[in-house]
Structure formats: C-alpha cells, structure tokens
Amino acid sequence: MAKLDQNTFSIFKEKIDLYVFLQTIYEKVLPAFQNKKMKLMIDCPKNLWINLDPVRFEQVIINLLDNSLKYSKEMTTTLVRVNKEKDEIEITIKDQGIGIPQEDLPYIFDRLYRVEKSRSRATGGFGLGLAIVKQIVEAHGGEISVESQVGHGTCFIINLKQ
C-alpha cells in the first residue's frame, strides 16, 4: 500500500502464459466461490503469451474477482474471458451481481469511493481495490473500463498491448 501511495511503484514485466496465469488464480479463489455457491469460469486461449508483472497483475484479477464475489448472490456465475485481436488483449470479468448505479460509475475508480455506505458496512472494504486496480493496469500501459446494470451485473474490461 505504502509503495502504491507514492505513485512511484515499479512494474517488473515478465513473459507470461496468460492461460496458465489465470488457471493458477482460478485454483486459488475457487474455494471462496464454492463457499458462496457461485460459479467461476475462465475462457482463455491456450499459449497466449503476454508481458506483464505477474505479482501486480494477480492483484488486479483477485481484486476484481473479490468484488464479484462480494457483490453477487448465490447461484450466479462470474466469467473471466480473454480475447485477442492482433496485438491487443482484452480481459473481461463479468458477473451477475447487484450491479452499480449509472450515477456512481464515474467515481468507482476513485480512492475510498464506495456505493452506498450500508452495502459497504456489510461487505467490509475500504474502497481502495479499484483505485489500485486502475493504477496497476495503467502502469502496464493498459486501460480499464466498466459497464453495469443494477440488478443484472457488472463487467470490467481491461485492454492491454501484448
């Protein structure tokens, strides 16, 4: 945290097999999804190599999956999907959760921003996750955006250069 605060944290990129990388994260978080009777699916082409910092980027995916888990009900599915077009890689994390009101969407990447305090107290978080996610994605030269519909779900879209 302290390092991220200074805006000077380092990114150490390595050549990563994205399929293997996501599979490893899947195995780590699966018990939490199973405990909540939620389904987690990964759809990624095999042998997709990309330059990224595996430690930082694991934090990105885990933060987004943690949100899906916190803000979804039982019997819903979260899908992580990877698409490649030329040298552009798109990673989407899509859930069937409670969604985010349109008026909150512009602020959710701000530090300490949380949609309605009541939601927050029950789920316990500090509103830092998405600020860190955005900072890491942008430090990789990538972009992150969000689409959401209250009562239907939320989709985070990460675009990266291979």
Ligand SMILES: Nc1ncnc2c1ncn2[C@@H]1O[C@H](COP(=O)(O)OP(=O)(O)O)[C@@H](O)[C@H]1O
């Ligand atoms: N997948 C999601 N579904 C519904 N709401 C979400 C989702 N991800 C984030 N949010 C909303 O955006 C806010 C900010 O997210 P985040 O920065 O991760 O903070 P935290 O999880 O600590 O509350 C959350 O408080 C929540 O209201």
Ligand SMILES: [Mg+2]
């Ligand atoms: Mg969070």
